Amino acid sequence: MTGLWYVLGFAVAGASFVFLTIGLAWLISHRTRGSRGKQVPYESGIDTYGDTHGRFGLSFYLYALLFVAFDVEIVFIYIWALNFKVLLMDGLISMAIFIGVLLVGLAYAWRKGVLSWR
Amino acid sequence: MAWNRLTPAGRVLAVLLPVLAIGGALTTALLVAFGGAIAATIGANLPIVRFLVASVVTFLISVPVAFLLIYMEMKIIALMNLRIGPDRIGPAGAVMSVVHGLKVLMKEDYTPPSVDVPVFTLAPVVVYLASFMTLLVIPFAPELTSMGFELGLLYFFAIGGLSVVGLMMAGWSSFNKYSLLGGIRAAAQAISYEIPLTLSVVGIVILTGTLSLPKIVAAQDGSFLDWFIFRQPLAAIIFFIAITAEANRTPFDNAEADQEIVAGFATEYSGMRFGFFFFAEYVNVFIVSALFSAVFLGGSNPPIHIDLNPQILIDLSALGIGLPLIAGIAPVLGTLLFAAPIWFASSRIKGWQALVAGFLIFGGVSTAAVGIWAFVMLPPVASLIWFLIKTFALVFTFVWMRGTLPRARIDQLMGFAWKWLLPASLLNIFATAFAVLIAGR
Numbered sequence A: 001m002t003g004l005w006y007v008l009g010f011a012v013a014g015a016s017f018v019f020l021t022i023g024l025a026w027l028i029s030h031r032t033r034g035s036r037g038k039q040v041p042y043e044s045g046i047d048t049y050g051d052t053h054g055r056f057g058l059s060f061y062l063y064a065l066l067f068v069a070f071d072v073e074i075v076f077i078y079i080w081a082l083n084f085k086v087l088l089m090d091g092l093i094s095m096a097i098f099i100g101v102l103l104v105g106l107a108y109a110w111r112k113g114v115l116s117w118r
Numbered sequence B: 001m002a003w004n005r006l007t008p009a010g011r012v013l014a015v016l017l018p019v020l021a022i023g024g025a026l027t028t029a030l031l032v033a034f035g036g037a038i039a040a041t042i043g044a045n046l047p048i049v050r051f052l053v054a055s056v057v058t059f060l061i062s063v064p065v066a067f068l069l070i071y072m073e074m075k076i077i078a079l080m081n082l083r084i085g086p087d088r089i090g091p092a093g094a095v096m097s098v099v100h101g102l103k104v105l106m107k108e109d110y111t112p113p114s115v116d117v118p119v120f121t122l123a124p125v126v127v128y129l130a131s132f133m134t135l136l137v138i139p140f141a142p143e144l145t146s147m148g149f150e151l152g153l154l155y156f157f158a159i160g161g162l163s164v165v166g167l168m169m170a171g172w173s174s175f176n177k178y179s180l181l182g183g184i185r186a187a188a189q190a191i192s193y194e195i196p197l198t199l200s201v202v203g204i205v206i207l208t209g210t211l212s213l214p215k216i217v218a219a220q221d222g223s224f225l226d227w228f229i230f231r232q233p234l235a236a237i238i239f240f241i242a243i244t245a246e247a248n249r250t251p252f253d254n255a256e257a258d259q260e261i262v263a264g265f266a267t268e269y270s271g272m273r274f275g276f277f278f279f280a281e282y283v284n285v286f287i288v289s290a291l292f293s294a295v296f297l298g299g300s301n302p303p304i305h306i307d308l309n310p311q312i313l314i315d316l317s318a319l320g321i322g323l324p325l326i327a328g329i330a331p332v333l334g335t336l337l338f339a340a341p342i343w344f345a346s347s348r349i350k351g352w353q354a355l356v357a358g359f360l361i362f363g364g365v366s367t368a369a370v371g372i373w374a375f376v377m378l379p380p381v382a383s384l385i386w387f388l389i390k391t392f393a394l395v396f397t398f399v400w401m402r403g404t405l406p407r408a409r410i411d412q413l414m415g416f417a418w419k420w421l422l423p424a425s426l427l428n429i430f431a432t433a434f435a436v437l438i439a440g441r
Helices: A002-028 A058-082 A089-111 B008-044 B046-080 B096-106 B117-137 B152-161 B163-173 B177-200 B202-208 B213-219 B233-246 B271-295 B322-345 B351-377 B379-404 B410-439
Strands: none
Touching (some): A002 B096, A002 B271, A058 A089, A058 B177, A058 B202, A058 B410, B008 B046, B008 B096, B046 B096, B046 B117, B046 B379, B096 B271, B117 B163, B117 B271, B152 B163, B152 B177, B163 B177, B163 B271, B177 B202, B177 B233, B177 B410, B202 B213, B202 B410, B213 B271, B233 B271, B233 B410, B271 B379, B322 B351, B351 B379
16 A cells, blocks of 8 residues: 555646646746747648648557557556466466467568558 | 846856755754654654655655766777877866756747747656656665555556657757757657567566566576576566667667767757756666666676675674764874875975875875775675676676777668567567476476
């Protein structure tokens, strides 16, 4: 239970440090409104064109899907690894089956060309 | 008000000096008035005091470490490029990074009108917190760990992974195509390398049967052959590549590739909010190096145990009244001792210059003497020094890589994580499990 308080306390301490520093910088730095040129997004000197949050590369989305599958798997693998010295042969066989199923999924994604950038 | 006529440095002093003066006066007054009550309260609330000390010390570690790393990076890369690098402020430019920090603090912190202000302001906080909170579990020495969680390794990966959220927030809220591309690249890269990173240490979890970082360090006790880098070499290679990508370092710094997408997720940031991204990045480099040295390089264990069995104990209390006399006389005598040869060496050196030089030499010698005494006599100090030597060797490796390696292409980067590192880390898990099974332990 102390661990939780440490984590919460650290979060509060770190966040207050950041906010205090940004506040101090806000107090001592100069501020100007500037011309229109200062207010547009910096895109190498060219006026921004079209919708910023428009269509985006599909590859990123597919990687995120793969990540979710493997990250959930990691949760199980850690628990298995902690108890491996008790489970021994049974544990090895069941984990081989579990990872084998996931590797079939990875092989399918690989075969379909998800892993090569397009 | 003369506020507008002050220089930025003058404004810092005008704010800080009264605050410090009032704070000092109030502290003294409180100590004088309630000293006994405060001591009693501290005795009654030891857990809370321990937490306060741990958080303050952790915070005090993070700030100088970031400054030191920025200086190391500037100076080492400059020397590798046959440049001189920073050389104006402080000896060999050593104070340069502190001045950089102050400069960033005084720069205008501009919020472009098109951004999503709350998310834009929270993003650096999340990125900084993700690296600051992982310092909680770093085992600097067996006695010097803020919190030795039973699930320390898992906590590290969970909190360290949160920095992706901050980078994505920065990229998305900036309403700038470069920022968006940088943020999404950072997220894609971090989640791809997260999987080999977490899977590569599973072999060590099988061998040690624990996720607690102090216990993993303790399992590597003995000579340097017991370090996990020799028992799990494949895992060490995968882990090193993955932490390089997690910390956004060259050759995997596509998220902020200057030549392609300006500054990536930080394009629209300025002033202190920009500063926090890079502060967090340098703290991150230190933290991942510390984790590598704890998990693979034996952490605070020395490479070879030499039992010095020190007998030269100095019992300070036995000196009695002699102690303040020695403390008062030794610096004067030492300064004169070191100043005399300098003064005699050349007639062009003035007396005060010789005295200053003598005082500095005496300071260096006495600090070194106290350091060596502490290293021999106090086990936590020796552990801490071994840990820092290993960590800074790794930090140097990161800087070295930045000085020599070109940036990887984004498709090579993503393909490498999924096609090579992931199967290799799974292979490592099964090889380790099989070895444990055969050895019957």
